[in-house]
Amino acid sequence: xxxxxxxxxxxxxxxxxxxxxxxxxxxxxxxxxxxxxxxxxxxxxxxxxxxxxxxxxxxxxxxxxxxxxxxxxxxxxxxxxxxxxxxxxxxxxxxxxxxxxxxxxxxxxxxxxxxxxxxxxxxxxxxxxxxxxxxxxxxxxxxxxxxxxxxxxxxxxxxxxxxxxxxxxxxxxxxxxxxxxxxxxxxxxxxxxxxxxxxxxxxxxxxxxxxxxxxxxxxxxxxxxxxxxxxxxxxxxxxxxxxxxxxxxxxxxxxxxxxxxxxxxxxxxxxxxxxxxxxxxxx
Numbered sequence: 001x002x003x004x005x006x007x008x009x010x011x012x013x014x015x016x017x018x019x020x021x022x023x024x025x026x027x028x029x030x031x032x033x034x035x036x037x038x039x040x041x042x043x044x045x046x047x048x049x050x051x052x053x054x055x056x057x058x059x060x061x062x063x064x065x066x067x068x069x070x071x072x073x074x075x076x077x078x079x080x081x082x083x084x085x086x087x088x089x090x091x092x093x094x095x096x097x098x099x100x101x102x103x104x105x106x107x108x109x110x111x112x113x114x115x116x117x118x119x120x121x122x123x124x125x126x127x128x129x130x131x132x133x134x135x136x137x138x139x140x141x142x143x144x145x146x147x148x149x150x151x152x153x154x155x156x157x158x159x160x161x162x163x164x165x166x167x168x169x170x171x172x173x174x175x176x177x178x179x180x181x182x183x184x185x186x187x188x189x190x191x192x193x194x195x196x197x198x199x200x201x202x203x204x205x206x207x208x209x210x211x212x213x214x215x216x217x218x219x220x221x222x223x224x225x226x227x228x229x230x231x232x233x234x235x236x237x238x239x240x241x242x243x244x245x246x247x248x249x250x251x252x253x254x255x256x257x258x259x260x261x262x263x264x265x266x267x268x269x270x271x272x273x274x275x276x277x278x279x280x281x282x283x
Contacts, residue, residue, distance in 0.1 A: 027135030028062070029054050035141035037127050038237040040148065042119050043175070046096060049113040049143070051128035059132035064111050067127040067140075074129075078110045085110060092120065119172050120145045120205060144236040147206060148174040154230045154243035162217045168230035168243065169210045176200065177234050179211045184227040 019114030028222065034050040055062060061081060066075040068090070075088040076095065087095055099114035105187045115122060123145035129138045157165045168179055179198050218225050226247060233240045
């Protein structure tokens with residue numbers, strides 16, 4: 001590296017360090033982007049997305065823009081010096097234009113988005129861009145708007161005296177959930193995942209997912225309690241539900257009552273807890 005190149009590189013590093021140490025003096029700088037991680041579909045009266053930034057004295061013609069996902073057109077734009085705001089068609093009727101930050105000034109009061117009763121189509125990655133003639137900055141965060149399942153069913157069907165098909169099905173859920181089947185055996189109830197690939201269908205913006213697994217009686221050790229569990233979770237949220245079936249070989253899987261072709265258990269979480277408590281009591 002030449003002496004001139006070295007000097008130029010050092011100057012660049014020094015300038016970057018200065019920008020980090022004094023962002024509110026040197027340029028536009030986003031200090032914090034506040035976006036809810038998840039929201040349940042249609043349950044909140046409103047949610048607030050805020051873009052906290054600082055500007056320097058020489059930052060003129062400030063423009064604040066919000067983008068959603070990969071759309072190159074902003075869903076919201078505010079030019080403080082012109083006192084002008086623009087709302088995209090996607091947010092028409094979904095944005096509270098009467099909202100302003102009580103602690104804001106003429107350069108910050110309309111920076112935030114107050115979304116009214118957000119639904120699934122308003123979920124995604126939100127980006128805040130703050131530009132001026134002198135500088136610019138941008139940050140983004142994901143907000144998942146999820147719809148819990150309308151139906152969550154864990155059932156079985158006897159295919160033969162020795163074969164039983166377990167079926168876990170969820171309907172009316174968004175976004176695409178994850179489903180796993182687990183089998184627990186013995187006193188310690190150590191669970192292991194069962195290899196199964198789900199079938200997925202989508203209708204009216206919601207998902208239907210079905211996961212099946214065939215159980216053979218000969219693979220289950222006699223005299224032990226066997227618990228099968230279907231676990232549903234929605235990515236990027238804390239939503240998680242489970243359903244359980246409990247039986248011993250010869251009762252459910254190789255059942256004598258062949259007239260009972262299908263049986264569905266709608267176990268609550270409390271019922272699942274009771275199953276585990278009973279298993280420990282027998283241990």
